[in-house]
Amino acid sequence: MADLIVKAAVKEALEDKNVASDFYDALDEEVEELLDDAARRAEANGRKTVQPRDL
Secondary structure, three states, X not given: OOOOOOHHXXXXXXXXXXXXXXXXHXXXXXXXXXXXXXXXXXXXXXXXXXOHHHO
């Protein structure tokens, strides 16, 4: 799957913190899992549209 996060945005959000290079890969994996779970919930509820409540 493509990168789901924008590294520059993550760095900006963490302001003055240093960010380890492998943090981005781990965060991307977490986001992918979150999206997969949300898609499954939507499907389980008979919807194709993923909504905030699926998070």
